[in-house]
Amino acid sequence: xxxxxxxxxxxxxxxxxxxxxxxxxxxxxxxxxxxxxxxxxxxxxxxxxxxxxxxxxxxxxxxxxxxxxxxxxxxxxxxxxxxxxxxxxxxxxxxxxxxxxxxxxxxxxxxxxxxxxxxxxxxxxxxxxxxxxxxxxxxxxxxxxxxxxxxxxxxxxxxxxxxxxxxxxxxxxxxxxxxxxxxxxxxxxxxxxxxxxxxxxxxxxxxxxxxxxxxxxxx
Numbered sequence: 001x002x003x004x005x006x007x008x009x010x011x012x013x014x015x016x017x018x019x020x021x022x023x024x025x026x027x028x029x030x031x032x033x034x035x036x037x038x039x040x041x042x043x044x045x046x047x048x049x050x051x052x053x054x055x056x057x058x059x060x061x062x063x064x065x066x067x068x069x070x071x072x073x074x075x076x077x078x079x080x081x082x083x084x085x086x087x088x089x090x091x092x093x094x095x096x097x098x099x100x101x102x103x104x105x106x107x108x109x110x111x112x113x114x115x116x117x118x119x120x121x122x123x124x125x126x127x128x129x130x131x132x133x134x135x136x137x138x139x140x141x142x143x144x145x146x147x148x149x150x151x152x153x154x155x156x157x158x159x160x161x162x163x164x165x166x167x168x169x170x171x172x173x174x175x176x177x178x179x180x181x182x183x184x185x186x187x188x189x190x191x192x193x194x195x196x197x198x199x200x201x202x203x204x205x206x207x208x209x210x211x212x213x214x215x216x217x218x219x
Contacts, residue, residue, distance in 0.1 A: 002218050004157045006148070007157050009110035009117055009134070009167030010045060011188030013092050014124055019078065019194075024056050027073035029068065033057060042189040046168050048111040048141035049074070056199060075113070082116055088124050089187055091207035096128050098211040102218070107131035109151045111141045111170070121151040131155055143173035148180070163214065172198035183213065
């Protein structure tokens with residue numbers, strides 16, 4: 001019995017790449033650090049904001065002190081511009097509504113800082129998600145499953161009653177570490193090859209396929 005489906009955020013339910021990249025580049029510029037092409041951020045983001053800063057700065061120039069300064073600047077820029085280019089993927093809202101009509105609990109569990117995850121999801125998706133959990137102090141980032149287990153507890157479901165849907169190896173590893181069936185999505189930041197290499201249980205090409213797949217799994 002499947003009772004819930006939990007989603008990654010960036011690259012899964014909405015396309016945040018341009019805003020993440022542009023705000024990081026602005027923060028880098030403040031410290032005379034070179035920018036990256038927006039497409040390069042597909043590999044820079046996804047493992048939490050601290051890793052994002054480390055990758056953006058580069059190992060040659062990285063120090064913890066510099067990274068903390070760049071991170072503070074990034075958060076200030078992103079707080080003002082997180083919806084400048086960001087939008088939900090085509091068909092995602094309809095897919096969520098169909099899943100909800102099927103009686104499933106919907107939630108988000110992301111490595112995105114919690115303060116951004118909550119307001120972004122509520123702005124773009126209203127009250128569709130019963131739980132929105134971003135990264136918080138004291139909770140290790142994915143693929144550690146700690147935060148995912150906490151989400152399951154709040155939703156009142158067991159790992160075998162849940163699906164985890166994401167666009168990257170981090171998401172597939174997180175689901176696997178938690179004993180949850182994973183669904184990889186091709187429309188996000190990473191590739192089908194990466195999803196398959198990290199043992200995605202299923203891979204879909206567009207949001208409209210998600211309710212169809214879940215119906216088959218529930219049958």
